[in-house]
Amino acid sequence: MGRSSGSSRPDREEKVVPTLCSSHCGGSCLLRVHVKDGVITRIETDDSNEPQLRGCMRGRAYRQRVYAPDRVLYPLKRIGERGEGKFQRISWDEALTTVASELKRVRDTYGPASIMLAAMGGDVTMLHRAHLVDRLLSMAGGYTHTSGITSFGQGMFSSIATYGTLYASNDRADLLNSRLIILWGFDPAKSVNGTNTAWYLARAREKGTRIISVDQVFSDSAATLVSASGGWIPIKPATDTAMLLAMAYVIITEGLQDQAFLDKYTFGFDKYKDYLLGKEDGIPKTPQWAESITGVSAETIANLAREYATTKPAALLSGIAPGRTTCGEMHHRAASVLAAITGNVGIPGGDAAGRAWESFLGGLPYKISPTRTGMPTAKNPVDEGFPLSKNHLPAYSGPWVPYSRVADALIKGKAGGYYADYKLLFMVNVNFLNAMPNINKVVEALKKPEFTMVMEQFMTPTVKFADIVLPVCTYMERNDFTAGAQTYFYGFQNKAIEPLGESKSHLDICTALAEKLGISDYNDKTEDYWLRHLAQKAEIPDYERFKKDCVYHIETDEPYVAFKEQIDDPEHHPFRTPSGKIEIYSQVMAEWNNPRLPPIPKWIDSIEIPGDPLSEKFPLQLITSHGKRRALGQFETLPWLKELVPQEVWLNPADARARGIKDGDMVQAFNGRGVVMLPAKVTPRIMPGVVQIESGAWYNPDGKGVDRGGNSNVLTTDEPSLAGNFSYNNCLVEVKKVEGQVD
Numbered sequence: 001m002g003r004s005s006g007s008s009r010p011d012r013e014e015k016v017v018p019t020l021c022s023s024h025c026g027g028s029c030l031l032r033v034h035v036k037d038g039v040i041t042r043i044e045t046d047d048s049n050e051p052q053l054r055g056c057m058r059g060r061a062y063r064q065r066v067y068a069p070d071r072v073l074y075p076l077k078r079i080g081e082r083g084e085g086k087f088q089r090i091s092w093d094e095a096l097t098t099v100a101s102e103l104k105r106v107r108d109t110y111g112p113a114s115i116m117l118a119a120m121g122g123d124v125t126m127l128h129r130a131h132l133v134d135r136l137l138s139m140a141g142g143y144t145h146t147s148g149i150t151s152f153g154q155g156m157f158s159s160i161a162t163y164g165t166l167y168a169s170n171d172r173a174d175l176l177n178s179r180l181i182i183l184w185g186f187d188p189a190k191s192v193n194g195t196n197t198a199w200y201l202a203r204a205r206e207k208g209t210r211i212i213s214v215d216q217v218f219s220d221s222a223a224t225l226v227s228a229s230g231g232w233i234p235i236k237p238a239t240d241t242a243m244l245l246a247m248a249y250v251i252i253t254e255g256l257q258d259q260a261f262l263d264k265y266t267f268g269f270d271k272y273k274d275y276l277l278g279k280e281d282g283i284p285k286t287p288q289w290a291e292s293i294t295g296v297s298a299e300t301i302a303n304l305a306r307e308y309a310t311t312k313p314a315a316l317l318s319g320i321a322p323g324r325t326t327c328g329e330m331h332h333r334a335a336s337v338l339a340a341i342t343g344n345v346g347i348p349g350g351d352a353a354g355r356a357w358e359s360f361l362g363g364l365p366y367k368i369s370p371t372r373t374g375m376p377t378a379k380n381p382v383d384e385g386f387p388l389s390k391n392h393l394p395a396y397s398g399p400w401v402p403y404s405r406v407a408d409a410l411i412k413g414k415a416g417g418y419y420a421d422y423k424l425l426f427m428v429n430v431n432f433l434n435a436m437p438n439i440n441k442v443v444e445a446l447k448k449p450e451f452t453m454v455m456e457q458f459m460t461p462t463v464k465f466a467d468i469v470l471p472v473c474t475y476m477e478r479n480d481f482t483a484g485a486q487t488y489f490y491g492f493q494n495k496a497i498e499p500l501g502e503s504k505s506h507l508d509i510c511t512a513l514a515e516k517l518g519i520s521d522y523n524d525k526t527e528d529y530w531l532r533h534l535a536q537k538a539e540i541p542d543y544e545r546f547k548k549d550c551v552y553h554i555e556t557d558e559p560y561v562a563f564k565e566q567i568d569d570p571e572h573h574p575f576r577t578p579s580g581k582i583e584i585y586s587q588v589m590a591e592w593n594n595p596r597l598p599p600i601p602k603w604i605d606s607i608e609i610p611g612d613p614l615s616e617k618f619p620l621q622l623i624t625s626h627g628k629r630r631a632l633g634q635f636e637t638l639p640w641l642k643e644l645v646p647q648e649v650w651l652n653p654a655d656a657r658a659r660g661i662k663d664g665d666m667v668q669a670f671n672g673r674g675v676v677m678l679p680a681k682v683t684p685r686i687m688p689g690v691v692q693i694e695s696g697a698w699y700n701p702d703g704k705g706v707d708r709g710g711n712s713n714v715l716t717t718d719e720p721s722l723a724g725n726f727s728y729n730n731c732l733v734e735v736k737k738v739e740g741q742v743d
């Protein structure tokens with residue numbers, strides 16, 4: 001828009017600020033933010049040549065998020081009971097002085113390990129991250145940190161055990177080289193995982209590539225991308241390992257394995273073969289055996305095994321949702337091993353079946369790791385003397401608390417076998433009460449510490465438990481650096497408007513808090529300095545141009561294929577495992593001599609699946625997929641998005657009929673851990689025996705302790721998985737009709 005008259009001031013005219021959304025969905029999309037008089041008036045997205053970085057409904061609704069009435073815009077001090085939500089506005093000076101003095105008091109009275117940092121999601125960027133708090137707390141004397149992550153802890157474990165690295169995924173563009181693509185518990189049409197994932201799948205489908213979905217839900221991806229005949233294979237949640245083992249059994253007994261590949265690149269195949277054939281435990285892992293566990297017919301299992309083994313190259317994209325289960329480590333191991341048995345690792349069009357969301361990006365042609373902040377990390381004195389991992393496999397000992405056990409650790413401390421009694425909880429980039437399993441226990445846990453604080457943008461359920469709240473601005477109100485997941489580019493996030501109220505960026509908050517703590521060498525640089533520094537390390541030639549374009553594409557001759565070097569030139573590029581090969585049999589795991597973490601992938605009895613005695617009382621399996629209208633708990637209160645996707649519990653018509661439930665009825669889903677009340681969606685898009693409540697809805701208990709917000713974590717278990725990760729998708733419930741308003 002041009003300047004119209006001599007009297008108009010430049011800031012009264014509309015400008016368009018290019019930036020990138022970074023909202024924890026695994027995507028990174030271009031937004032063109034229209035700003036007038038310092039106010040965002042509308043948001044457009046990429047409309048250029050394909051492949052575009054086209055934003056979804058959430059990014060395009062971001063204006064409503066910036067100006068939402070429930071944003072936290074001023075430092076707050078709690079004046080009611082924890083959880084009550086009564087706060088008083090205070091000055092930044094008072095807020096920071098209180099936080100600094102509590103940090104010092106707890107450190108000096110109980111030792112630094114009594115300070116617990118809980119950080120998880122939020123915006124996925126490189127500068128204004130929770131890492132700035134890591135550095136600060138380390139420099140202030142140390143803190144207890146968590147081990148494992150919510151998203152793909154099991155996938156990480158498996159990736160290290162099998163391949164010796166976390167970087168096991170290909171460029172999405174390589175999907176165009178596949179002849180068969182299996183979406184195994186993977187729904188990128190909804191849960192994104194790389195902006196262009198669904199776009200490349202659509203192009204593959206147009207080319208005639210067969211696409212199959214193994215999922216208990218006929219997902220958005222299944223509905224739009226999979227092949228018409230036999231494209232959807234419903235499977236009982238948390239039983240996937242059994243099907244993968246049976247597929248390996250069929251391939252081996254029918255001689256369909258890629259023996260040359262196995263001989264050259266893998267370690268321990270014979271031991272796995274013995275297990276599959278039943279030589280080890282007397283149980284051959286036949287398709288009939290797997291049918292009784294998974295609910296998938298033996299014929300379907302055998303057919304998929306044959307198709308996968310004979311249609312090369314084939315990409316088995318193992319999602320991370322089947323991994324977020326009690327024995328999820330075995331799911332990911334079994335998937336990767338199947339990819340190796342069929343020789344699909346390290347070849348164009350194949351896939352290592354590592355984990356489908358490769359947000360760490362290392363190993364790709366990036367010069368810097370997007371998980372690192374632009375600022376150097378500092379040594380945490382609490383960790384000293386404790387090696388974090390043995391041969392890079394996580395060791396859940398020492399001062400670290402497995403993330404799934406944080407609530408338990410806050411409640412029990414040393415008496416529960418944990419390293420310390422936790423007296424101060426510092427929460428950043430996490431809606432802890434919402435995202436953690438077994439919420440009723442989390443409520444108890446949040447009442448325990450002597451001091452709790454949170455850095456947040458919104459008045460979330462978690463914020464209501466904080467003693468001090470520090471207001472954080474959104475990415476529209478600061479500059480930052482980001483990168484694409486699965487498509488290679490660096491992104492610059494341009495500040496579109498000034499921070500609202502008194503909200504501030506992480507860098508400003510942490511720098512000011514460091515000053516209050518008397519740490520003089522925390523930071524003496526500006527945001528611009530650190531962003532230039534990142535751009536320099538990333539070898540971006542023209543910083544100003546980068547800011548203007550917002551996106552710096554990294555050109556490669558061919559789409560990146562993980563482990564191509566190891567396969568093309570094994571002599572010079574061994575796998576980073578003890579044997580230098582793909583470890584079907586993990587030598588590190590063998591040393592542990594732990595029957596629940598065996599060195600080969602095995603079917604291990606699991607909690608809260610059919611067959612568990614609990615299923616007599618709670619016969620339905622609950623899955624808690626990620627929400628369409630949210631990025632985990634973010635965007636939850638936006639009216640535009642609420643209108644588009646109501647929060648519901650999905651039930652199959654057979655299960656609904658048996659309970660007298662009709663579509664739209666108000667129901668309660670419940671188990672021994674809690675009760676949630678929400679409307680029913682009766683649909684054949686979910687298989688019988690399974691119900692779904694999307695995760696991320698904000699916890700909102702009524703006076704009787706029934707959650708009216710639709711948060712599935714009222715029901716989920718905090719029992720850790722085999723290696724201490726999260727078991728969200730192992731959850732038995734019952735559903736009943738109740739009287740109540742659907743609002």
Ligand SMILES: Nc1nc2c(c(=O)[nH]1)N[C@H]1C(S)=C(S)[C@@H](COP(=O)(O)OP(=O)(O)OC[C@H]3O[C@@H](n4cnc5c(=O)[nH]c(N)nc54)[C@H](O)[C@@H]3O)O[C@H]1N2
Nearest residue numbers: 120121122123150151429430431435455624632633634695
């Ligand atoms: N039942 C069930 N529960 C789950 C899952 C599941 O599958 N099932 N999935 C789990 C997974 S994979 C994850 S990753 C977790 C994620 O759960 P959370 O870590 O809670 O993730 P978010 O909701 O993305 O972000 C947390 C908060 O960060 C705030 N935020 C955004 N940007 C910033 C910022 O720049 N600074 C600060 N300080 N705050 C910011 C947001 O307002 C938001 O309230 O949830 C887990 N919870």
Ligand SMILES: Nc1nc2c(c(=O)[nH]1)N[C@H]1C(S)=C(S)[C@@H](COP(=O)(O)OP(=O)(O)OC[C@H]3O[C@@H](n4cnc5c(=O)[nH]c(N)nc54)[C@H](O)[C@@H]3O)O[C@H]1N2
Nearest residue numbers: 025151185187191237238320321322625626627630631632
């Ligand atoms: N729109 C949106 N996108 C997101 C997020 C979001 O909240 N909203 N969250 C982001 C985050 S933090 C993460 S970690 C990722 C998560 O990404 P994913 O884990 O891939 O996402 P989910 O939606 O939990 O699950 C994907 C599919 O797996 C199926 N599924 C669940 N359990 C099982 C199982 O046991 N076996 C099989 N075979 N299938 C199963 C579900 O029905 C669903 O269709 O997504 C990211 N992207």
Ligand code: SF4
Nearest residue numbers: 021027029055056059
């Ligand atoms: S929420 Fe995710 S998919 Fe949507 S615009 Fe933002 S980065 Fe893109």
Ligand SMILES: [Mo]
Nearest residue numbers: 121150151152
């Ligand atoms: Mo996640």
